Amino acid sequence: MNKEMQETKSKSLEEMEVGNEEEWKKEEAHLSSCEEVIQSNIDALTVQVQQMQVQTKEMYDNYRSDNPELHNELVVGMDLQSQAEKSLRKNLLAKDKPYFGRIDYMEHGEEKEFSLYIGKNGVMKSPSELLIVDWRAPIASVYYDSDIGESSYPSPLGETIFVDLGLKRTFEIRKGVLKDFYDANVIANDEFLTKYLGKNKEAVLGEIIATIQKEQNDIIRDTPWHNIVVQGVAGSGKTTVAMHRISYILYNFKEKFHSDEFYIIGSNKMLLNYITGVLPNLDVHNINQLTMQEFFSGLIEKEMSMKKGYKMTDAFQKSRSNSNNEVEAGYKRVKGSLQLLKALEMYLEQYIREHIPMKEIVYKGKTLYTAEEIKQSLQTFKQYSYQEKIDMMNKRLLTKIRNMNEMLGEEKEVIKRECKLYKDYFGKKNEKIDLYRVYKDFLEDLYVNYDKYEAAGIKLPNNTEILQRLKDTFDEKEIDLYDLGLIAIIKKALRDTVDFQYVKHIVVDEAQDFGVIAYGILKRLFPDCTFTIMGDVSQNIHYDTGMNDWKELREQVFNPDKDPFYTLAKSYRNTVEISNYASQVLAKCSFETYAIDPVIRHGQPVIVEKYQDFEENIEATVSYINKIKAGDYDTIAVICRTVEETKTVYEALKDKTEVEPWKEDMEELKFTNGVMVLPIHMTKGLEFDTVILWNPDTKNYDYTDAEAKLLYVAITRALHELYVLCYGELSKLLV
Numbered sequence: 001m002n003k004e005m006q007e008t009k010s011k012s013l014e015e016m017e018v019g020n021e022e023e024w025k026k027e028e029a030h031l032s033s034c035e036e037v038i039q040s041n042i043d044a045l046t047v048q049v050q051q052m053q054v055q056t057k058e059m060y061d062n063y064r065s066d067n068p069e070l071h072n073e074l075v076v077g078m079d080l081q082s083q084a085e086k087s088l089r090k091n092l093l094a095k096d097k098p099y100f101g102r103i104d105y106m107e108h109g110e111e112k113e114f115s116l117y118i119g120k121n122g123v124m125k126s127p128s129e130l131l132i133v134d135w136r137a138p139i140a141s142v143y144y145d146s147d148i149g150e151s152s153y154p155s156p157l158g159e160t161i162f163v164d165l166g167l168k169r170t171f172e173i174r175k176g177v178l179k180d181f182y183d184a185n186v187i188a189n190d191e192f193l194t195k196y197l198g199k200n201k202e203a204v205l206g207e208i209i210a211t212i213q214k215e216q217n218d219i220i221r222d223t224p225w226h227n228i229v230v231q232g233v234a235g236s237g238k239t240t241v242a243m244h245r246i247s248y249i250l251y252n253f254k255e256k257f258h259s260d261e262f263y264i265i266g267s268n269k270m271l272l273n274y275i276t277g278v279l280p281n282l283d284v285h286n287i288n289q290l291t292m293q294e295f296f297s298g299l300i301e302k303e304m305s306m307k308k309g310y311k312m313t314d315a316f317q318k319s320r321s322n323s324n325n326e327v328e329a330g331y332k333r334v335k336g337s338l339q340l341l342k343a344l345e346m347y348l349e350q351y352i353r354e355h356i357p358m359k360e361i362v363y364k365g366k367t368l369y370t371a372e373e374i375k376q377s378l379q380t381f382k383q384y385s386y387q388e389k390i391d392m393m394n395k396r397l398l399t400k401i402r403n404m405n406e407m408l409g410e411e412k413e414v415i416k417r418e419c420k421l422y423k424d425y426f427g428k429k430n431e432k433i434d435l436y437r438v439y440k441d442f443l444e445d446l447y448v449n450y451d452k453y454e455a456a457g458i459k460l461p462n463n464t465e466i467l468q469r470l471k472d473t474f475d476e477k478e479i480d481l482y483d484l485g486l487i488a489i490i491k492k493a494l495r496d497t498v499d500f501q502y503v504k505h506i507v508v509d510e511a512q513d514f515g516v517i518a519y520g521i522l523k524r525l526f527p528d529c530t531f532t533i534m535g536d537v538s539q540n541i542h543y544d545t546g547m548n549d550w551k552e553l554r555e556q557v558f559n560p561d562k563d564p565f566y567t568l569a570k571s572y573r574n575t576v577e578i579s580n581y582a583s584q585v586l587a588k589c590s591f592e593t594y595a596i597d598p599v600i601r602h603g604q605p606v607i608v609e610k611y612q613d614f615e616e617n618i619e620a621t622v623s624y625i626n627k628i629k630a631g632d633y634d635t636i637a638v639i640c641r642t643v644e645e646t647k648t649v650y651e652a653l654k655d656k657t658e659v660e661p662w663k664e665d666m667e668e669l670k671f672t673n674g675v676m677v678l679p680i681h682m683t684k685g686l687e688f689d690t691v692i693l694w695n696p697d698t699k700n701y702d703y704t705d706a707e708a709k710l711l712y713v714a715i716t717r718a719l720h721e722l723y724v725l726c727y728g729e730l731s732k733l734l735v
């Protein structure tokens, strides 16, 4: 929809909705009374904060570490100051747009109707009187969950409170002026959403607090005490919902969850920057955001020194995502499979058994430990690493030796000497375990002793070429994120467990792109951490390694009885025309797909054009880009199949029209307004006003499930317009 259409649309809505002049006046009066309160809060808090800053400075200047009273005063003073600053910040944020929603409701059994205004931030009129309720508060759930009539919400104490919802109103307020409002019983949901979705796209993910839908609200407000897995079609709001969920959790569970214990994991930096850009707006600060590769390598930081000469491989740089070569495909599948993790765990158990002496310890004629007791002790220290086990067992043994010698009345010197003899009995303190070496040995063992793993029920491919490829790749010092994750497993099992205690919640976006093994590894490394997993198996761009269904993750990594699985079918991003075009691609696949239910928002038809050759295709691309730029849209992507093709197209375009500069290291790319020429895998999770799909011909996209997933990703990046410009024979997936 162009700007003109948008304006006509909102005008007609205004006419429909603002019939009731009296209501309009009341709302205007309410808004200005709120604004007055907010302004007076701001004035009072500004003074308060200034005074507190002076007091805190004084306390600092007079601080003496030997005066505990002064210390306490300083701590309390700083706490009060930060609360006042926070309050001031909230009021300042509320100034231009104090609220977006209102609910009128009556609790069952009560006679009084309450009217609550809901905003991005809660604002108090006085210490005991609420002016605006925060969207994350339990009662605000009613706004998102229900239409007019019966509804309920969970009280902070966990009981369900039933209410009758009499009014649900959404406001449009700009710079403190009421522009419009809509009542839920008057305007159809899709029509209402269309107003929000027709807008141009900035190169940042937006917040949706005014229009969160019930099925999204359920996910946002689900407890952080268990894991959740969300399958949502392209554009169904997975990423947006995940960011709002973080905000919700940090607001409602502040005692238990702190932002620095939260991790957002994504597939590349550009995506991470794009999605986390919304967080400050949602009152979330100091969250960790990392690619999976960075996350794993951070856990084995010391080992990561490049002096070892290992280089990271990028599946896309090297080859196309689907593999015709059986060994290559098999290799990728093993890399992503839980079986490899199980095999490593079996190897590590064996390693520990072989390295810790298990035989009876007889000392001065007396048995200090039977072999069985040693075995049992190891069992007791199960959650500890090999090194920690050794240290604890050595300590226990030394105590026994010391006690025995003391009982025998030995001299101190003798006892010292005896203890020295046994101090490393179970193994050395700070054993220098080379984690890479252990991993290398494991891969060798897998190759040589395949039968042993098979006998233990571990299902590895019975193909020596694949096992050889596993070991050779690592020998050639090529390493990927799964290797890093497995090395982290070795670190936790053999060296120390302390580095693995500070992660409370992990959110993974585009989760389908990682093999299920990545989640197995994370769960083993952080057993007490919970996960929010967001993905769409139809968008798995690492076909052989990533996940093409959720079964294994749900059943083998998580607990399907405890950890809920959600599906999101409504798609908010694309016009109906683009969404239908994407659905047709999925319909050609053999895998089970999830139905897409687009919000009814129409745009221009998808344009599919055929050209003679590369040059003509470039000319057409330039001409469309110029036309689009002259119009209303700000973000444009030319999406190519591979990195090499992207570079060629970029080189051909750059002198003919303005495009974002090329980056050899794609991790340095930043999502900006303007024209970006990108390979498909870099567009994951992003959205653009307009997409030009570059040459989707039969050579670029075979008629396979893997290629269909790639095309589906590319097509669904477009919000308003899609141009398919091809000079080869159009891929069979698109006809």
Ligand SMILES: Nc1ncnc2c1ncn2[C@@H]1O[C@H](COP(=O)(O)OP(=O)(O)OP(=O)(O)O)[C@@H](O)[C@H]1O
Pocket (backbone or CB within 6 Å): 193, 196, 197, 205, 206, 207, 208, 211, 212, 213, 216, 232, 233, 234, 235, 236, 237, 238, 239, 240, 241, 536, 539, 572, 573, 684, 685, 686, 687, 716
């Ligand atoms: N309830 C909503 N109200 C308004 N806009 C919404 C709503 N939910 C999602 N959107 C919009 O839909 C678009 C897609 O959202 P998002 O990127 O979170 O989807 P996604 O499921 O992660 O997509 P993909 O899997 O294709 O990357 C965004 O522009 C987002 O603002």
